[in-house]
Amino acid sequence: MAPDCEVEGSVIAPIDTYGLRGKLTPDAPLAKLVWFKAGGHADWLFEPADTDDLKLFLERLDGDLPVMALGLGSNLIVRDGGVPGVVVKLGKPFASIEVGDHHTLTCGAGAHGILVASTARDAGIAGVEFMRGIPGTVGGFVRMNGGAYGREVSDVLIDCDVILPGGRLVTLPAADLRYTYRHSALPDAAVVVRARFQGEPGDPATIGAKMDEIGEARENSQPLRTKTGGSTFKNPPGKKAWELVDAAGCRGLRLGGAQVSEKHTNFLLNVDNATSADIEGLGELVKRRVYEHSGVLLEWEIQRVGRP
Numbered sequence: 001m002a003p004d005c006e007v008e009g010s011v012i013a014p015i016d017t018y019g020l021r022g023k024l025t026p027d028a029p030l031a032k033l034v035w036f037k038a039g040g041h042a043d044w045l046f047e048p049a050d051t052d053d054l055k056l057f058l059e060r061l062d063g064d065l066p067v068m069a070l071g072l073g074s075n076l077i078v079r080d081g082g083v084p085g086v087v088v089k090l091g092k093p094f095a096s097i098e099v100g101d102h103h104t105l106t107c108g109a110g111a112h113g114i115l116v117a118s119t120a121r122d123a124g125i126a127g128v129e130f131m132r133g134i135p136g137t138v139g140g141f142v143r144m145n146g147g148a149y150g151r152e153v154s155d156v157l158i159d160c161d162v163i164l165p166g167g168r169l170v171t172l173p174a175a176d177l178r179y180t181y182r183h184s185a186l187p188d189a190a191v192v193v194r195a196r197f198q199g200e201p202g203d204p205a206t207i208g209a210k211m212d213e214i215g216e217a218r219e220n221s222q223p224l225r226t227k228t229g230g231s232t233f234k235n236p237p238g239k240k241a242w243e244l245v246d247a248a249g250c251r252g253l254r255l256g257g258a259q260v261s262e263k264h265t266n267f268l269l270n271v272d273n274a275t276s277a278d279i280e281g282l283g284e285l286v287k288r289r290v291y292e293h294s295g296v297l298l299e300w301e302i303q304r305v306g307r308p
Contacts, residue, residue: 015086016060021049030078030087033070035135037227039078039276040306042087050093051161051169051193058191059167061086067165067189068305071110071137075144075230080276081307088191090139099123103199104158109139109192113146116197117211126202127156133214135230139192144303145179149214154179161194162186169193182234182301223261227270232283233298241298242266245286248293255282268302280304 017024028045031037044065048054058067066085070076094110097119105125107116113131116138120128133148134141141153142160157174164170164187178185186192218224233241245251245265253260257274260282261267268279287298 015044015065020053020057020060022053022057023047028087030070030073030083033089034073034076034078034229035227036073036077036229036270036274036276036279038080038270038274038279040080040082042083042085044086045089046086047089047091048093051163054088054191054193055163055167055169057088057167058163058165061165062167063165063189067191069109069139069143069191071140072112072135074135075140075302077229077276077280077302077304079280079304079306079308083306090137090191090193094139094193095137099125100196103127103201105197105199107138107195107197109137109142109194111138113137113141120199121204121207121211124202124204124207125199126207127151127199128197129207129210129214132211133218138195142177142192142195143184143186144182145177145184146182149217152179156197156199158196158198160192160196163191163193165189221264223263223267223269226261226267227274228261228267229279229302231266231301232268233266233287234301236296236298239296240266244290244294244296244298248286248289250286250289253282253286253289255285258282260286276306277308 025045028042030042031039046057067088069088090110094108096108097111097116098106100106103125105120113134113136117129117132130148130151134146145153159171159173161171235241242265250260251265252262256278257272258278259269259271261269268282291297
């Protein structure tokens with residue numbers, strides 16, 4: 001058994017590490033792992049060696065602690081009080097991509113979207129070019145029904161392998177995820193480890209040209225080389241979130257060290273050592289101003305996790 005661990009004056013529960021091959025870190029800082037570069041610590045951070053290692057780990061927990069999977073940290077605010085329970089970081093062992101028969105792709109949950117799209121291009125598989133435009137990994141795409149430039153994961157997902165609380169590995173067809181806009185029915189503590197996507201035959205040059213268009217569009221419209229979290233709010237039906245934010249006079253608005261991007265107003269930025277409270281508070285301020293101006297109540301697209 002691992003010893004109890006002191007975290008800010010409290011004791012977090014021990015975890016049995018016998019037989020585990022991955023890395024388990026108590027009181028682990030998360031700011032360096034998320035794009036905003038802000039936020040608190042995880043009670044525990046587990047980096048599994050492979051799927052079997054993760055199954056054993058979750059079986060040991062037996063649902064007694066909250067579990068959150070972490071990919072690139074691109075669509076995430078980790079609150080300053082840290083994340084209770086265990087954060088599971090899926091690294092290189094979960095980043096494989098295999099080309100299958102009938103224009104399919106089998107991808108580990110840690111595979112980057114741009115690498116999925118590039119692998120598909122090289123294999124002459126069309127239909128997943130949009131993943132070039134999503135900053136994140138497959139596990140996050142599957143959980144949130146990630147999408148960009150007119151397509152989303154629900155359009156191409158065949159099924160996914162998921163480890164449930166308690167350590168049971170199941171394969172869920174896409175229909176079981178009951179996808180809606182940027183949402184799935186996956187349980188919070190379930191961890192996606194693999195997904196299969198259905199493409200279609202295509203010409204690599206044509207696919208590559210489409211990917212280049214997506215890359216150029218992102219470069220021209222989004223603040224890519226900043227401390228940001230991607231699109232902040234969901235687009236309301238028939239409307240664009242950024243247009244509502246801009247119309248409410250929020251372009252460049254600041255709170256503490258956080259700012260609404262002047263390049264794309266649906267992006268929040270950490271411009272001056274912002275705390276996560278600054279970033280989330282700015283988002284709530286923008287929501288209020290948009291509602292007062294247009295009567296539309298924006299919904300967060302960025303996930304906000306942890307203790308305030």
